[in-house]
Amino acid sequence: MSIHILPSYVIKQIAAGQIVERPASVVKELIENSLDAGATRICIDIELGGIKCIRVLDNACGISKSDLKLVLTSYATSKITSLDDLTTINTLGFRGEALASISSVSRITVTSRTAKQNNGWQLYAEKGDVEIINLKPAAHPCGTTVEVIDLFYNTPARKKFLRTARTEFTVIDEIVRQISLAYFKVGISLTHNGQIKRQYHINNKNLTSEKRLSNILGYNFINHAIPINNHKNNIYLNGWFINPNFAYKTSSVQYFYVNHRIVYNRLINNAIRQVVQTIFGVNQPFAYILFLKIDLDQIDINVCPSKKEIRFYQSRLVHDFIYESLITAIYSKNIEKSYFASTKSLINHDNIKEINTYRQYGNHEYAKCHNFLDYEDNKNIPIIPTEISTDLSQSLPTIYKSKFGNILKIISFSFALIEKSNNLMLLSLPVANVILIQQHLQSIKDKLKSQPLLIPSRITLNPLKLQIIKKHFELLLKIGITCNFESNTLIILSVPMILKTKKIQVLIAALLNYFCENDNKILSINNLIQFIVEYLKNDTPSEWKEQQALLLLIELEKYCPNVIESPPASLLQIINIEKILKKLQNENF
Numbered sequence: 001m002s003i004h005i006l007p008s009y010v011i012k013q014i015a016a017g018q019i020v021e022r023p024a025s026v027v028k029e030l031i032e033n034s035l036d037a038g039a040t041r042i043c044i045d046i047e048l049g050g051i052k053c054i055r056v057l058d059n060a061c062g063i064s065k066s067d068l069k070l071v072l073t074s075y076a077t078s079k080i081t082s083l084d085d086l087t088t089i090n091t092l093g094f095r096g097e098a099l100a101s102i103s104s105v106s107r108i109t110v111t112s113r114t115a116k117q118n119n120g121w122q123l124y125a126e127k128g129d130v131e132i133i134n135l136k137p138a139a140h141p142c143g144t145t146v147e148v149i150d151l152f153y154n155t156p157a158r159k160k161f162l163r164t165a166r167t168e169f170t171v172i173d174e175i176v177r178q179i180s181l182a183y184f185k186v187g188i189s190l191t192h193n194g195q196i197k198r199q200y201h202i203n204n205k206n207l208t209s210e211k212r213l214s215n216i217l218g219y220n221f222i223n224h225a226i227p228i229n230n231h232k233n234n235i236y237l238n239g240w241f242i243n244p245n246f247a248y249k250t251s252s253v254q255y256f257y258v259n260h261r262i263v264y265n266r267l268i269n270n271a272i273r274q275v276v277q278t279i280f281g282v283n284q285p286f287a288y289i290l291f292l293k294i295d296l297d298q299i300d301i302n303v304c305p306s307k308k309e310i311r312f313y314q315s316r317l318v319h320d321f322i323y324e325s326l327i328t329a330i331y332s333k334n335i336e337k338s339y340f341a342s343t344k345s346l347i348n349h350d351n352i353k354e355i356n357t358y359r360q361y362g363n364h365e366y367a368k369c370h371n372f373l374d375y376e377d378n379k380n381i382p383i384i385p386t387e388i389s390t391d392l393s394q395s396l397p398t399i400y401k402s403k404f405g406n407i408l409k410i411i412s413f414s415f416a417l418i419e420k421s422n423n424l425m426l427l428s429l430p431v432a433n434v435i436l437i438q439q440h441l442q443s444i445k446d447k448l449k450s451q452p453l454l455i456p457s458r459i460t461l462n463p464l465k466l467q468i469i470k471k472h473f474e475l476l477l478k479i480g481i482t483c484n485f486e487s488n489t490l491i492i493l494s495v496p497m498i499l500k501t502k503k504i505q506v507l508i509a510a511l512l513n514y515f516c517e518n519d520n521k522i523l524s525i526n527n528l529i530q531f532i533v534e535y536l537k538n539d540t541p542s543e544w545k546e547q548q549a550l551l552l553l554i555e556l557e558k559y560c561p562n563v564i565e566s567p568p569a570s571l572l573q574i575i576n577i578e579k580i581l582k583k584l585q586n587e588n589f
Contacts (some may be wrong), residue, residue: 043056068112119139185202222240253289490508
């Protein structure tokens with residue numbers, strides 16, 4: 001068969017296959033167009049799960065008559081004008097593909113009026129064929145109505161994959177909920193077969209964010225929600241996080257928004273899961289709604305046609321910021337590892353019914369797209385929890401109630417002042433760190449599982465050093481460092497838990513020097529453990545901060561329970577207040 005150019009309607013249907021997967025995809029695109037146009041009220045009317053009819057009405061700026069002729073043209077958009085605009089996209093849509101793709105697989109009517117026009121204009125088309133467009137005057141308020149009828153009527157192969165009307169509406173309901181959570185200042189109503197199913201009112205003086213949230217997710221969510229609010233440099237994170245002990249009813253609520261766009265990102269999910277594992281242990285259900293605000297030039301949303309994924313240019317910075325923010329917020333509520341303090345109800349339970357939550361739509365589909373992040377610029381950086389940075393905008397409040405007691409203050413950069421049962425004590429943070437290191441490395445000898453790196457660390461070595469590493473490959477494996485070799489490159493795949501916050505490349509360089517110095521000796525695992533202990537002793541912070549002290553005590557309680565029961569004198573000393581008081585009294589008299 002010879003090469004030929006496809007007809008325009010076939011091209012549009014191929015493009016539609018990437019954008020219009022089911023009725024919910026149409027609803028999402030139309031709502032996003034309304035939001036980009038500045039709508040404050042959006043009404044969504046669905047018939048038979050969107051298979052028969054989808055109608056979206058907004059009060060936005062509207063479309064002029066001249067522009068209306070272009071709305072169904074592929075790649076016609078008002079949101080970008082040049083390639084440079086792709087680096088600073090501040091709208092939900094930008095390619096100009098949605099309406100053209102929708103029109104190619106349905107019968108579509110667009111009616112709109114701007115404030116400057118005396119009357120509205122209505123456009124009708126089907127099969128995406130711009131030649132049969134019918135443009136005529138129509139009575140319409142300021143704003144736009146898009147009506148999509150008989151979705152996939154001309155592509156029966158696609159239509160047969162649709163589920164029942166009830167299932168399709170459930171997915172639409174989930175999409176509307178996701179968008180409603182990101183736009184509290186936009187009123188959204190959802191109707192199915194003539195019955196109002198959802199009514200999300202505008203957030204104003206009489207309706208707080210918490211009440212709008214409870215209206216969408218139910219009062220059980222907001223009653224157990226921990227508010228998140230942190231910023232560092234030009235990155236802001238706010239939202240709510242739910243205690244895993246109460247998340248069994250809301251574990252499907254896992255929404256992360258970047259600049260008001262819901263995204264699915266392995267990097268983000270990894271940071272959140274590590275927080276849960278650090279505090280509550282593994283395999284715990286959890287729920288969250290988090291909003292990240294970041295400079296537009298620090299992200300790339302033009303990654304895939306559906307715009308479901310996002311790329312961060314400084315992925316490690318974002319990962320660590322999310323991790324630190326959640327750790328800080330959770331402990332700022334004086335929450336122990338085993339429970340969360342109950343919070344007072346923020347709404348009147350009698351006036352609102354708990355909304356049923358639905359399974360998050362598309363997780364299985366998004367999981368397939370696991371290669372969307374381009375790590376070429378960051379492939380040498382292991383994305384695992386790093387040490388809590390010492391330059392957070394606000395120091396962490398001294399609120400963590402550990403089994404040692406309450407941390408009150410860091411003294412002389414290395415000692416934690418602790419209060420427990422009306423006693424004051426000083427805890428040596430460097431000594432606690434050494435005890436934790438020794439315990440971890442002892443556990444390694446007992447074959448404790450190591451921590452896989454989210455992004456393997458790649459280190460280029462000369463042939464001699466590569467040969468030395470290969471010689472001690474089995475020894476590295478015994479202490480939990482797993483690696484592969486590729487030409488002249490060492491690829492680190494996992495490390496012991498105690499090394500999760502360390503710079504892997506620096507440690508490997510130190511290990512190489514150690515192996516070279518002892519090349520003529522037969523090294524044992526005990527020799528290697530002793531070297532790592534000494535190395536990590538010298539790698540501890542010279543000035544401890546409250547955040548670092550909190551995380552250290554968390555791990556000390558988790559991995560060294562015997563130390564808590566009978567702490568050595570080098571770790572903990574009780575301050576004799578009575579002796580000091582007597583001395584002060586004697587000085588005064």
